[in-house]
């Protein structure tokens with residue numbers, strides 16, 4: 025459910041006309057609905073409320089401070105993958121004891137920052153990382169709380185670029201090395217084992233892969249307990265999919281039931297790291313049509329948003345629905361929606377039946393709340409677009425449009441030039 029809808033042919037976000045925001049902030053811009061963000065978080069939280077749990081929202085899916093602050097106010101923790109995300113989380117007051125740190129390539133300065141901040145745990149992805157965390161903790165005269173990210177070798181049946189829990193993926197420690205890794209961790213003086221962690225992939229559309237993975241983790245936890253290793257946290261990662269087109273992902277309640285069935289009876293606190301399912305359908309990208317090119321073979325709608333603003337179609341061949349902001353045309357045609365960037369992969373949609381738009385019309389690229397602004401770049405020296413949040417009948421710019429000065433900030437020309 026989301027709060028983008030039409031009234032008399034005009035698209036609204038909650039109680040605000042989308043076209044009026046475009047008049048005020050210009051295009052392109054990202055637009056988020058406060059009510060949708062809140063509703064998605066609360067729905068997920070309720071769905072897993074039968075078990076002791078902590079939600080650590082996945083910062084990489086959308087890390088705008090206003091959005092992190094909203095989730096913090098709803099009790100969320102944070103799943104981070106960099107020092108930068110830790111900085112953002114602390115900035116908005118996420119309690120450090122609700123922060124978990126994932127990722128295969130943590131640098132020692134980032135590890136030290138996290139140790140000094142007293143985060144809940146490091147999700148460790150390799151033997152060498154385990155040693156690095158131990159080394160940093162020793163230097164800081166503390167003990168690092170850790171979980172090992174175990175790779176359960178489950179096929180999440182999603183896009184290969186967002187599948188992470190297979191033996192061939194770079195993530196985690198494989199199941200048959202896990203026990204050995206836990207024994208190695210146990211021998212390290214400045215490491216304290218507190219958890220087991222996994223994350224099988226993203227945009228997962230069935231509960232079965234989750235259930236298979238969680239059952240394997242349960243067996244591992246039982247094995248570990250029998251050797252005297254006490255596990256207090258089981259981190260089940262994120263990955264629940266959303267509807268971009270006609271997909272039918274499991275409702276969070278169904279996911280919650282799968283959790284109960286598989287790991288509901290282990291005496292641990294479960295950690296969830298949802299990203300996309302919370303923010304994906306709470307945001308859109310609004311763009312203006314610049315030109316329409318009618319060709320012999322193909323038609324092109326050239327818009328003012330490009331792959332630097334939204335890279336998912338170029339990167340994953342991802343589908344985003346595209347809707348007119350004003351439904352004022354009956355005629356349709358089939359066209360590619362493309363951006364201004366000098367790359368053939370700069371498209372937002374291919375061969376799509378759309379209203380016969382004209383220059384100046386506004387289009388909404390739907391489901392652009394997750395992995396959208398966070399992946400934006402300045403390619404082609406394009407300033408990054410603003411982010412706007414609507415709450416009821418008000419809108420708030422939560423990140424201003426970059427200007428040309430922002431583009432060159434930090435660059436310098438050596439004197440010899």
Ligand SMILES: *Cc1c(COP(=O)(O)O)cnc(C)c1O
Nearest residue numbers: 082126226262263297298299300
């Ligand atoms: C990206 C990521 C998530 C969030 O995944 P979603 O599919 O957005 O729910 C959670 N945990 C880890 C370790 C991740 O890398």
